[in-house]
Amino acid sequence: MLTRRLFMGTAGAGLLLSGSLARAAVKTNPFTLGVASGTPRPDSVILWTRLAPDPLQGGGMPFGDVTVGYRVWEDAERRKVLREGTITAPQADAHSVHLKLEGLRPGREYWYAFTLGDFESPLGRTRTSSPSSNQVRLALASCQSWQSGFYAAYNDMASWTPDCVIHVGDYIYEGGISTLGNRAVEKPGETLNFRTVRQHNSAEITTLWDYRNRYALYKTDPALQAAHAAAPWLVTMDDHEVDNNWAANVPQDPWAQTPLEFKVRKLAAFKAWYEHMPVERPPQIDGIEASLDMTGIYRFGAAQVHLLDTRQFRDDQVCGNEFPGQLPCDSHADPKRSVLGAAQEQWLAQSLRSSQARYNVLASQMWLSPYRFNDAPAEPAVNMDAWDGYPAARQRMIDLLGDGISNPVALSGDWHCAAAMTLHASPFDAKSKPVAHEFAGTSISSDCGWMHEMDTMRPANPHVQHLNTRQRGYCRFEVSDKSWLTTYRVVENAYDAGSLVKTDAEMKLHDL
Template sequence: MSPISRRTLVLGGLAVAGAGALPAAAQSSVITATAAVPYPFQLGIASGEPDANSVVLWTRLAPTPLNADGQGGMANADVAVDWQVSTTDTFSTLVASGTVTAKYAASHSVHVVAGGLSPDSDYFYRFRAQGHLSPVGRTRTTPAVGAAGRDLLMAFTSCSHYEEGYFTVYRRMAEENPGVILHLGDYIYEYGATTGRTRLHLGNEIVSLADYRRRYSQYKTAPDLQAAHAVAPWIVVPDDHEVENNYAGTIRENNTPALTAAQWTARRSAAYQAYYENMPLRPAQVNSGNSIQLYRRLRWGSLATFHMLDTRQYRSDQACGDGWKQCSDADLANRSLPGNAQESWLLDGLGQHLGTWDIIGQQVFFARRFSATGASMDSWDGYRASRARIQQGWVDRSVRNPVVLTGDVHRAWASDLKADYNNANSATIGTELVTSSVTSSGDGDGATTVPDVGTNPWLQFYNNRRGYVRATLSPTELRADFRNVAKVSEHGAAAATVKSFVVQEGHPGLQAV
């Protein structure tokens, strides 16, 4: 992927270069800039969901994004937004362009499926509205079906709690110039402001659509997050905090804040709508009332297939009241974390052998991790039969290179996946890479001693700092570099590689580098 220029990373003023390149048809829909029309691109731009010939382009108009009504200072009217795609960041030649309507009812969010693009190619894009040009973003398409294409540099992370630190991790990810970024959940947190924090959430715990929209706006005003969105296409899945901590399908963790059944349904609907409005997702993922279709498959030529899971919306309730504990109910065969339909969908996709690497992007700890007090009922340890069905399913289907990517736990881990967790000498049948968080849990202490490794010998790595995983995929190996920053309580810390592993094609399991 071509190196990103300073034009793309510096948000705002520099992006106006090349304004004259807009075609006449697009210029006709643009409102002349005046003092009464302030800059509407305060939330930046993004792209996502790439395939071989198209990519989603996203923005949301919000000149004063922190307004309590969630509308970002926009009037109750729809607005025409022009968009452009070029092979250069000067936009001297356009390969795609058009005009789309940003609707008040959708908080003036824009989702453009920019088509007619070439496979395995780099592009730049931007928007224009109300006489203003957006920042410039860089994106790319995937290789054509059947083509391996270039080696893929991928970065992934999760869990960005605004109150627990600065978003330096996003900036360091952007500086890697990745080909794609995966976010594995907890993009926002729903909690109200916490007394004594350096950075505070606006308002109380979010419940209404206006609340969720404003919370996304507060996060998206961070320049480091905007830089990460501008540098590469994203593939995203939510976890729990995009709605409410540890919810399971239609079941709440507890009744705090107190809500009626109807109010809880409305809250979940609002959360799903705001998630779609603020993510570069395709129209197939648009929310429909009290549900949203988020599990999906993305093909990266013959190199990799991304199976992105939703482990919240369809799960059985956490066993034994949730928490860490000993719980025999966690073994019940009728319990499922992704739900029966999604389990079947996943195994069907794995059985198609669409790419060298089958990447399962999901949210919660997958390998068995028992401690003296038991296991986490919110992870796959609380749904052991479900995990066993999926693992045995990929063995039965002769899946050569399953790799599970995980977020949620605010620490970095790496693990071999075993055919039988009661027998440490059983076959290694897959690999799990667990990213740390962007900020959640604060600076951390840098510990690298693997907890409870005596009862979980397949656990190969642990680190308690904030960070991300940088992974390079080729037809012969996957290399994973665990990157962290020393502090998120202060802005601008450097990133360092703590540990690297390689997974060889056809040989599941971690090899330390």
Template sequence: MADAPRALNRRSFLVTSGLAVGTAAAVTGVPGTALAASPAARRGAGTLPSDPFTLGIASGDPDPDGFVLWTRLALNPHADDGLGGMPAKNFRVEWQVSSDEHFRRIDRKGAVTARAEAAHSVHVELNGLRPGRDYWYRFKVENHVSPVGLTRTAPRSDSFGPALAMAFVSCSQYEHGYFTAYRRLAEEHPDLILHLGDYQYEYKKGVYTVPGGNVRDHDGPETVTLANYRQRHAQYKADPDLQAAHAVAPWLVVFDDHEVENNWARDVPEAGSDTPDTADFLKRRAAAFQAYYENMPLRRSSVPSGPDIQIYRRIKWGRLANFHMLDTRQFRDDQACGDGTKVCPEANNPDRTITGAEQEKWLIDGFRRSTARWDVIGQQVFFAQRDADAGPLKKTSQDAWDGYVASRDRITKGFVDAHVRNPVVLTGDVHAHWASDLKLNYDDPASKPVGSELICSSITSGGDGADSNPADHPYLKINSHLRFYNNQRGYVITRIDKQQLKADFKTLATVRTHDAPASTKATFVVQDRVPGLKQTYLRPYAAPKTFAAKSDEQIIQDTINAEDGRP
């Protein structure tokens, strides 16, 4: 069966839906398409006095015959108990999926229970749909109807399908700015969105601040309990710009540190943690993972078991791409020499791992079995070497793959030895755009590229940042494989086809006000079977020369401070 054409292009959907939480009338106004009222609602026995879909809707983890649909009921997202102001009872939630935007034809429908003990979250794991298709979906409880979401199944396993518009994002600190970048991303009408971690931040109001002051505040204390994490997720999910991005495409999500606590590693909390003991930290981790699952469009395979969750997984986009989504927190050795950027010989210990042995084997086995045109590794922290010392010493971030050199070498050698056709690493975490060639030996300038790394800036974390000429950054002078840097907020959107992967680095001038426009700062291309990056566009920097009157050492320290992710 050939891939079917889309019934409605995504830009049309964005215009007609408005990407806003709709009223029941707006959703059910097409004759003959309304979701039926429940018997209780028909008898006037509804118990929900206002819209319970304040957290929006989402979809995720697509495969050729289905995807996951998500929503969570909440009358008051800011409720201190984390339960969204909902009655302490279960609710029957109806759902519909249609290949027609007006729901004249219903492809699948059903009902599921939103349980009080799961914070009234809903996960519908669908199969039996047609590959390579757009689908619209919606929910209903009592007489309330959700906004409409747009999602998509992956192409058939034996088909390349059309070019894939894939975007990736990370690091959205609610207090540091407005989530305008999410809305600008939604307006790009991508087919697939990857979130690479730090979806939410754990700090209480005003602890983690940016120059000029925070533009809005967190609810509640630092997140430690299940109620805390549920409340924080609800506050973020209630943001209309974030809801806009969730409503237009399926997401693939993985967490980094702030979904639990800054710089945690395996069962080791951050130094100075509110939960310094291992047992207390594992209780905190269990609470964080429970809330994370409740608020993300994840499959049943990711239901947490106490402090453990299965988040690394592989999603295949036909023959075009494999997405290997990693977990670089739950199985890593603790950061060597403590957190931070420093000289640390222990980082070279061959026994150190950032993935754990089981996940590493799973990833390398996936490389060996791959027949995809592109193998994309979606993960959290900087992969390529980034040396901050211009002299003979090696000064690197111990929270990134630089703190786990042998682990990085095994993964790199794994995709080289497996003859992976086009390996590309996608990264978040560092609150700035970067681009890098990957090498087997970063200390040899003559070593040829064996892959590419694209690093997205933050949605808001770190505040506005500043524009600059990337050639002026000393990191790029010290590390010849680093190709690009920009410290404004934004996202990366890619177009992947059989011939190339094209990446546009999008930036916003400010996140301190609503509705800033996004523009392309730089464009890089990876050509099929040509390892390494080719820059095809660079917008002239608009701001005064940011690095003027600063030493290279000051610029590097400013960069380290900006991406540190803690007060």
């Protein structure tokens, strides 16, 4: 058992006597994956780490659960200790730690570190949320393909020290190993150049062992670790955390994976996601059935953030596997098709209708606003994996948002393009009543293979106020009682880990 006296007596030498058996067995630094915090509430936050002295080979921890020490300070200089203690890192959870720190004060910064034997983790900063914060700083991130680029965006984000980072998915990519170097793709009148800057650590991942090692690979990145250590995160999943374009219990290629194989794969993916994310709720596992509750409502000053799950409860995509989807296609407009599922739709409607917040944020993976890839007046050719593929469900959402909800703001990712858009009552008619704003972040590092088509078709999408398909980066939001400012930060060179990151566009949000 850790005591304050023991800690004080050894802290100077960086020693903490906890988990003596593990200490003896762990000869190299187990904190290779850094620290993280998340799920910020006015009085609590989740602190995370995972013990992994050999991160790319299953972690490398000895058999059995391990006791880890932790300490929380009220200042970055570590003068004022708020809390200290021990917590178990269960072997069953890949020796990850999810410590719920309670009894905190709202809108306050805290600093924390974990210890095992002689080893101490990096220092993390976190912050509780507060409904009464006057000035809030939120960051939006998504899509961080390891192979497509480096994470300079995260260094810039870390230096900004946001109150919270909202990550809307594609934290890992499940694919195999790409060939290093440049790759050219010919489009009409344009050659697109992409580069694989570093490689995945295995073929396409399907097992728990694979997913753990893939998360570990991504989490070895120092810029990603810095962004986690700088602020609490809210995280929700998109497709690549499991399998490209999966929907509920349907993989992208049902002819290549049986329903049973996909369920087992999804269970592994959900388990590994929990083990590597600063979240409170582990997956519910019943036999081979696994489900995750990633949703939540968080209040940051004038912004009420609804963290959504647009992947786990949706109906399967229709109109073929081509992009854009093949039309006409009868089932496309079927009113029974859903993105959120009935329970989440109801939960969201209830929360929005009772919200007192000036800004009502919907944070999720995919674009709520439309984007057509043909000219009017033909039936819009669209991406069937986004809300565009579920027009009846989107219309239900539009009708809800347009019914007196104060300043709905959708924050999304998935599509690897930065965009500021207005969602209209009739989504493809920019002259109809505006009902919501949308800010889509670009990707942290993932390629935008459809940039040519996006740029070519922009004139057919007059509801788009800002579009940058060519650069990687993230969004900053500065929210007060009176204003909302969005800043698009872009990486000058995504193939350079030390790249400069600069402001591409700033947009003040107008009240709806």
